[in-house]
Amino acid sequence: MVSFDTIRSAADAQVDVGIRIYALAARLFPICRSITGGGVRETLRVLGQHIDITQHEVPTGTQVLDWTVPQEWNIRDAYIKNASGRKIVDFADHNLHVLGYSKAVHETMPLSELKSHVYTLPEQPDLIPYRTSYYSEQWGFCMAHNELAQLEDGEYEVFIDADKTDGHLTYGEYFHSGQSDRDVLLSAHICHPSLANDNCSGLALLACLAAALRSRKTRYNYRFLFAPGTIGALTWLASNEDNISRIDHGLIVSCVGDGGGPNYKRSRRGNAVIDQAMQYVLSSEGRRGIIQDFSPYGYDERQYCSPGFNLPVGLFQRSAFGTFPQYHTSADNLDFISPENLASSYGMIMEVIDILEMNWTPVNLFPKGEPQLGRRGLYSALGGDKAAGETAMGYLWVLNLADGSHSLLDIAQRSGMSFRDIARAAQLLRANGLLAEAVS
Amino acid sequence: MVSFDTIRSAADAQVDVGIRIYALAARLFPICRSITGGGVRETLRVLGQHIDITQHEVPTGTQVLDWTVPQEWNIRDAYIKNASGRKIVDFADHNLHVLGYSKAVHETMPLSELKSHVYTLPEQPDLIPYRTSYYSEQWGFCMAHNELAQLEDGEYEVFIDADKTDGHLTYGEYFHSGQSDRDVLLSAHICHPSLANDNCSGLALLACLAAALRSRKTRYNYRFLFAPGTIGALTWLASNEDNISRIDHGLIVSCVGDGGGPNYKRSRRGNAVIDQAMQYVLSSEGRRGIIQDFSPYGYDERQYCSPGFNLPVGLFQRSAFGTFPQYHTSADNLDFISPENLASSYGMIMEVIDILEMNWTPVNLFPKGEPQLGRRGLYSALGGDKAAGETAMGYLWVLNLADGSHSLLDIAQRSGMSFRDIARAAQLLRANGLLAEAVS
Amino acid sequence: MVSFDTIRSAADAQVDVGIRIYALAARLFPICRSITGGGVRETLRVLGQHIDITQHEVPTGTQVLDWTVPQEWNIRDAYIKNASGRKIVDFADHNLHVLGYSKAVHETMPLSELKSHVYTLPEQPDLIPYRTSYYSEQWGFCMAHNELAQLEDGEYEVFIDADKTDGHLTYGEYFHSGQSDRDVLLSAHICHPSLANDNCSGLALLACLAAALRSRKTRYNYRFLFAPGTIGALTWLASNEDNISRIDHGLIVSCVGDGGGPNYKRSRRGNAVIDQAMQYVLSSEGRRGIIQDFSPYGYDERQYCSPGFNLPVGLFQRSAFGTFPQYHTSADNLDFISPENLASSYGMIMEVIDILEMNWTPVNLFPKGEPQLGRRGLYSALGGDKAAGETAMGYLWVLNLADGSHSLLDIAQRSGMSFRDIARAAQLLRANGLLAEAVS
Structure with a gap:
């Protein structure tokens, strides 16, 4: 047990943390990430300037689950x-322009044929969509629907200088060591290219949170994972089966820079301590957080x-994925996220960590x-004073x-009192020899 | 497990099934049934023209529970x-006119004495009530209150040519054999005389449903029971104690020809699969079925x-027994039920059977x-398509x-998706080697 | 099992029971009680004129838990x-004037110093507050704030002729013996001085209830406890650890003479039979009793x-402690309680006892x-009569x-029928050999 007093409120550190998270997200934003490749490594290099990340490289062909x-x-x-030789779509302008995991191509073709390789959003005609094709051999471009509509018939030269080669899947870990042998997992996906909220925001927030934890003695170990979605998580799980039983609590962090929500989706268990703690934090201090039951998409x-x-x-999210118009489009840019929102997301996660650290069973x-x-x-x-009882509650x-x-x-929720007041009371009772910690 | 594709929607067969059920109910309507006697046998004979019913005859005096x-x-x-020799009440006009299980009588008596043997409905003065006295030695008549009120003082000749003799209690069974050794019980009471909804409708519906099942390979055995209420069910239970543990699901079917409800009263267990399935069907497709907890009357x-x-x-019922004004009166006649309502009742029960057949635990x-x-x-x-996730849900x-x-x-209910979509997904996953059936 | 018929409704005895309870409360009101001392003994002596109370004396210094x-x-x-020698506060006028457990004092002091020993209620300036200091060596007076405000500067003589000496803690018990070896505990605190609702009302009600039980054969033993709050209950618990497992149900009775509520605070278990029974009684007969979950203050x-x-x-209470303006003030006097309210409180407790007596598991x-x-x-x-089923429900x-x-x-609650009807049905079924009592 870490002592109550060494756990400072996250509020002190929060004044300019939003600015620092935003600045880091802005540095990550231009990098062209995918589920493998140089973009992931470059992202880990930038994050590594803040915390000591362990970079894992898993060879192509490795079986993971x-x-x-x-x-x-x-x-x-x-x-x-176009026929005049003018670049009408250029990867250098925006990395969303290329279908993720496109194979190389260099051909000339009429507009009609080109169109079968171009993805647009007819209902959001000024935005570039985000599309990938990881496991199917394709090539393609993404662009604004209005720009596609203006293209004249004629021959177009398409050029993608990309390759898929035997190499590695890359992910990064940061481990904050606590006093116990129990773990908290904090994870953000690292595979999306220039999408600010989804998930430069989550990567930057976790990196700054990891940095902040360094100066703190904690009860739990904190295991930060920066890995590509799905295949990265599967690779990590396959590599860590022996350690998984040590995870007492975990949180996926994404889309934490906009002003929506906050949203929390419960774990499959539905009543885990992380579910309780998140629900507590998202309903305290006037927040009207949205709590949703687990669903297997996300x-x-x-x-x-x-x-x-x-x-x-x-x-944990602010706006829930898939529900905001900027989601998976070029409108998910650095204007869509703000230092204020990042700071408040950071604060809520830190409050949850405070609860996990201070929670015990007396x-x-x-x-x-x-x-x-x-x-x-x-x-x-x-005795007899009407108010006296209240103070001792x-x-x-x-x-x-x-x-x-x-x-x-549990006691805070049952009593309707704040977790902080309950934790303080428990600490004083314990200090007076009236409580012990339950053997779990 | 029956394959998904062999289980056709009941909808195809439903076009004229209502007409067929109605026609059968109309044939059953005039028969004077009671808990024993020729009327039950005649009813089973008519039903037997549609399905191969096994007729059981249990001797008078047999102890059943x-x-x-x-x-x-x-x-x-x-x-x-009346004194002029005119028949003012005639069993030949309507079999409700005689108190069920009346003993024989042939007497002449003044109106005042007659009245103590006549049952009417003062609040529904044009209707004949349905009354019985199975276990108490009585005789009586039932008639419209208005007609009783018009009777003039004087002597009346009462005549009931009936007898109670050692004989048998009769009930019928139809057994549809499935691929497993587990049973579904479907039961309708056969003891009511000329009451169309209660229960010519249920008898006719189950007979047509049994006929429809003949062409279908099913997982479950379907055990159809056409038995007098209470004593018939008790007799069947007493005779089948060894088989009872094979019943996984059961449904009593009555009053399924009117336009009310639909109503479902849960089993005593409250959360049996039949309760889940009925609740699902009665709340899908815009139906606003009424679900009631078990109560021991019915x-x-x-x-x-x-x-x-x-x-x-x-x-399962449309209007719940005892709640509609026609209940247990001569107004529960063939005008009160309709082919359309019978067809929709049939459809809902068939949907439940589809669910029972297709339901398994992966x-x-x-x-x-x-x-x-x-x-x-x-x-x-x-990847990245906003809709892509939905289709895979x-x-x-x-x-x-x-x-x-x-x-x-369970999965359909938890997910909010339709049972059909969930069952189809499970079938495809199983076909791809991703699922097995749980050992129960 | 006591027979149903011997358990008469409490209603018959209730006509003048309110007057008797009120009269007894009025006799108890003037006595200066505290957690120990002569006032407790005098109170037990008065109660002992109604029921045979066993008085326990536990020596100072005894360790209790x-x-x-x-x-x-x-x-x-x-x-x-005051300086003129006029008594401006006199214990003889009202025993609330002295801080409970005050040490002796005889001094003369200026008004400014006196004020640090005087307790008032600025927001209820005409009332004398009730204050105690059991475990801290102090002296003090309580008075109306308006009277304190009128005091002129000058010297005041303060005199308290009290002593704390090695002696005893006193409590009383009355035991009504039933046919089983299971107990019901009924307890009222005896430690408050001249406060009518809190708790002359509870003491008097329980004494009259105990007297009424004498003529009744009961299944349970009824253990009545008249003990000082906290230290008295702790002393009783410490002295009765071996008997505690015999307590099947218990009720604390206080503040039962005013017209508020009724209020019931559930036991910590939350679903004990006493909780069920109280909830049943407080929601029957049009009562809109308030049911609150357990909380550890009270x-x-x-x-x-x-x-x-x-x-x-x-x-069990009428107005809940701490919520009414008269609470712990001189306004909690004999005008605040009434025979009618005492009678209705008595009636509700007696109804609960009737349920406890008649409740069994068939x-x-x-x-x-x-x-x-x-x-x-x-x-x-x-048969066939629409109403017939209802009567047999x-x-x-x-x-x-x-x-x-x-x-x-449980059956009454599940069925929505009255407990009395269910109990009567169960008794008749048992008399007909259809039911036995479950072995607990």
Whole structure:
């Protein structure tokens, strides 16, 4: 148990943390990431300037659970030129322009044929969509529907200088060591190219949070994972089967820079401590967070909460993926996220960590009747005062429910009191020899 | 397991099934049934023209659980004549005119004495009530209150040519053999005389449903029971104690020809699969079915759900017994039921049977992480498409909840998806080697 | 099992019981009680004129659980005189004037110093507050704020003739012996001085209730406890650890003379039979009683429901403590309580006792199918009557749920029928050999 006093409120550190997260997200934004390749490595290099990331390289062809690590994809250049030789689409302008994992191509073809390789959003005609084709051999471009509509008939030169070669799948880990042998998993997907909210925001937030934890003695180990979606999570799970039982709590972090939500999707278990803690934080301080039950579509909670693992891992977001118009388009840019929103997301996650750190299950050592709080200086000397009982309510609730089956978070929820007040009461009762921690 | 494709929607067969059920109910309507006697046999003979019914004859005096099979009652004629010798009540006009199980009588008596043997409905003065006295030695007539009121003082001749003799209690069974050794029980009471909804409708519907099942390979055995209420069900239970544990699901069918409801009364268990399935069907396709908890008054669910059996047997009705003004009166006639209502009742029961047939409990054979659906052709090749995830939701829900503790019906309810979509997804996953059936 | 017929409705005895309770409360009101001392003994002496109370004397210094029995406090006189020698506060006028457990004092001091020893209620300036200081060595007076405000500067003589000496803690018990070895605990705190509702009302009500039980054969033993709050309950618990497992139900009774509520605070278990029974009584007959979950602040339910005992003990009140303006002030006087309110509180507690006495868990001896009620004279002979089923519903509900896991109170709640009707049906079924009592 870490002492109560060493756990400072996250609020102090939050003043300019939003600016730092935003600046880091802005540095990550231009990098062309995919599920493998140089973009992931460059992203880890930038993150590594803040925290000591361990970079893992898993060879193409490695079997990971039901999947196989694919070939590595790297892209150098891509464009479409019209008959006049003018680049009407240029990868250098925006990395969303190229279908992710496109194979190389260099051909000239009429507009009609070109169109079968071009993805647009007719209902959002000024935006470039984000499209990938990881496991099917294709090539393609993405562009604004209005620009496609203006193209005149004629021959177009398409050029994609990319290759898929045997190489590696890359992911990064940062490990903050705590006093126990129990882990908290914090994970953000690293595979999306220039999409600011999804998920430069999550990568930058976790990196800054990891940096902040360095100065803190914690009870839990904190395992930060920066890995490509799906195949990265599967690779990590396949490589860490022996450690998985140590994960007591986990959180997927994505889309944490916009002003929506906050949203929390429960773990498959539905009533894990992380679910309780997130629900507590998202309903305290006037927040009207949205809590949704687990569903098997989303980010890597899909993998962590598959029935064979069923880990207590939930998903924290501001706007929920797929529900905001900027989602998976070029409008998910640096204007869509803000330091203020990043700071408040950071604050909520830090509050959850505070709860995980301070939560424990007390056992009343004087369970028969109330122990005499007065002679221990824990109770107002003056009886009959209407307010006197109120001030002692924290002690009374903790003592009454300290039967080894209620955590402090349970007691806070049952009593309607704040977790902080309950935790403080429990600490003082313990210091006075009235409580012990339950053997789990 | 029957294959998904062989189970056709009941909708195709439903076009004229309502007409057929109505025609059969109309043939059954005039027959004077009671809990024993020739009327039951004649009813089974008519039903037997549609399906091969096994007729059981249980002798008077046989002990069945706490009851004894009563003497058999048969009636040939009955009337009341006024002083002028005119028949003012005639059994030949309507078999409700005679109190069920009346003993024989032939007397002349003043109106005042006659009245103590006449049952009417003062609040529905034009209708003849339905009354019986199975276990108490009485005689009586039923008539419209208005007609009774018009009778002048004077002597009346009452004549009932009926007898109670040692004979048999009669009931019929039809057995549709399935591929497993597990049973579904479908039961309708056969003891009511000329009451169309209660229960010519249920008898006719079950007979047509049994006929329709003949051409269908099913997983379950379907055991159709046409038996008198209470004593018939008790007799069947007493005779089948060894088979009762094979009943996985059961439904009592009555009052299925009017336009009310639909109503479903849960089994005593409250959460049996039949309860789930009925609730699903009665809340799908815009139906606003009424679901009620079990109560110990009603039809033969009273016996099947007695605490010593506690079978998963519910009650399906349109208007609930006792709640419609025609109930147990001469207004429950062939005008009160319609082919359309019979067809829709039939359709709902067939939907429930479809669910029972298609429902199974899957176990994910690749429970760690998601299996790679793409290389099995089960997943859109193109990532990033907002709609792509939606189409795959059936696979994801089934895989995620396929831990051996969720049936497909559970998964449909948890996911909010249709049972049909979930069942189709499960079938495809199983065909691809990703699922097995849980060992129960 | 006590027979149903011997348990008369409490209503008959209720006509003038309110007057008797009020008269007794009025006799108790002037006595200066505290947690020890002559006032408690005098109170027990008055109660002892109604019932044979066993008086227990526990020596100062006795260890009771985590507490120690304190010195005994007795007070003879107390006043404040102004410079003219006029008594401006006199203990003889009202025993609330002295801080409970004040040490002796006889000094002269200026007004400014006096004020640090005087307690008032600025927001209720005409009322004298009730204050105590049991475990901290102080002296003090309580008075109306308006009177304090009118005091002129000058010297005041303060005099308290009280002593704390080694002596005893006193409590009383009355035991009503029933036919079983299971107990019901009924407890009222005896430690408050001249406060009519809190708790002369509870003491007087329980004494009259105990007197009424004398003429009644009961299944349970009834253990009445008149003990000082907290230390008295702890002392009793410490002295009765071996008997505690015999307590099946318990009720703390306080503040039962005003017109508020009724209020019931559930035991810590939340679903004990006493909780069920109280909820039933407080929601029947048009009462809109308030049911609150357990919380660890209040009266001696704090001790009985501490996690090491966790007894099924709830709290019955009219207005809830701390919520009414008269609470712990001189306005909680004999005008605040009334015979009518005392009578209705008495009636509700007696109804709960009736339920506890009549409640049992039946087992159907004919659990397969319904037993034939008709041949046992328990069922209308005439079938088909729409109302016939209703009258038999009590039998059917009891028989159907008589599987050894439902008490009669459970059955009443599940069926929506009255407890009395269910209990009567169960008694008749049992008399007919259809039910037995479950072995607990």
